[in-house]
Amino acid sequence: MKLNDLVTGEHSWMRANGPESDIVFSSRVRLARNLADSIFPNRATPNEKAQVLERILAAVKHLKEFKGGLILKMDEIEELDKQFLAERYLISRELAGAGAGSAVLISPDQSMSLMINEEDHIRFQVLLSGFRLDECFEIASRIDEQLETRLEYAYSPKLGYLSACPTNVGTGIRVSAMLHLPALILIRQIEQVLQAIIKLGLAVRGLYGEGTEWFGNLFQISNQVTLGKSEEELIASLEKVIRQIVQSEKNARASLLKTKSEVLQDKVGRAAGILRNAHVITSRETIDHLSTLRMGIDLSLVEDLDRQSVNELFILTQPAHLQKISGKTLDAAVRDVERGTLLRQRLQNN
């Protein structure tokens, strides 16, 4: 497998086939682990980092989950490739900024990735389509149990798995789900929902946009606490909250369909019209319209498109992806044209 195979390869996220996948785009579990008696990456010398990398690489090559996948060292790949991997959720922005001594392993189906020398020595994630937090954890746990037979983890009976940042200590787990909530935004109930999530001690952030601006109606909800609660408890409480949000979004969609169906159809129709006909379109405008189109498909207002093709476009229309597809660096203005071309091709009326 080569890095460029990822460009045409199907990401498990794109399949849009798990339970509740109309609203829950994806589920993810990430575990943070460190090696006993080794300096954390932020304080390690290049030499120490290289040693840790070698030790971990020797251990992870036995993992069957990553057989036939990719091992990429951060100092051996291009900037564009790093951005491309980040757009695909295979590496974090932090790892994308790292150089020598850091690496990533990617499973052949792209549902699993393991980062070496990010903020912690090891961070691995399982990302599946739909609402499947338990399954993500099961797989992550299996990887963990294989690793611990070959690597001695930094662990204390009192504080659990020791991490570079005290916010991750204990279980070292981050459980999250990406939710698509366009109807709650349309009926202006999103604020209440988000406030409720925050009050429950969970974290919520917009998937797109930074800091003060969110767009695309996609939200990532995750646990904040990692110490003093078991993995199962953390997953169960997140699951419970997500179920409630999914139900609220469903109710909002049903009520919109009932009371404002022509407004809804108009919105969806306009989004489809723009995506199918635009020649110059920004990333942000694309994501906003893709969100509306996706809801239209969920509500059977669009007949000739499926969820998977729209999910794919969320990823393929991002800057590094457009450049990987065309095989050359493109500046922002040219990308907007390329994006329009890609959308017109992919969304042609059948």
Add this chain to the structure above:
Amino acid sequence: MAKPRLCDVCKEHPATVHYTEIVNNKLRKLNLCEHCAREKGLGVTAHFSVAEILKGLTESQPAGEPEDETTCDFCGLSFSRFRKVGRLGCPHCYEAFYEQLEPILSDVHKKTEHVGKSPSAAALIDTTTKRLSELNRKLVQAVENEEYERAAQLRDEIKALEQQQKPTGDET
């Protein structure tokens, strides 16, 4: 670590209150300092993120207090340096700074003791289970071969191992 985010309104004080609002159908996230948050009528219900709590605890050294020069013997990180960077230097820092870290952990997680998976437990269960199934297989074989003395020995070994595997305090 980067400078703390400044308040979106006054652009002077660090933003500690994070608020989401909807204006003209658009979702907007505001980062405000406590003063401006009060001005906007946002009280204590506004949320503080974990990162911000940590940042607050690690960055805002109270004026007049001497810098905490406790140092981790293993990696050489001082606690005052940790306050600035927000990252520990090695696993041993948790012992070296335990006193200082405990209130931070308690603020962030509301608890200070780990519950959940542990590496040794998983590894231990694995080996005991493996050993048990191996012994059972040998026992069946011994009985089949009418090696009763050996079978009795194996049975005792299995019993002892099963006893070990039971969690303590399980008798009741």
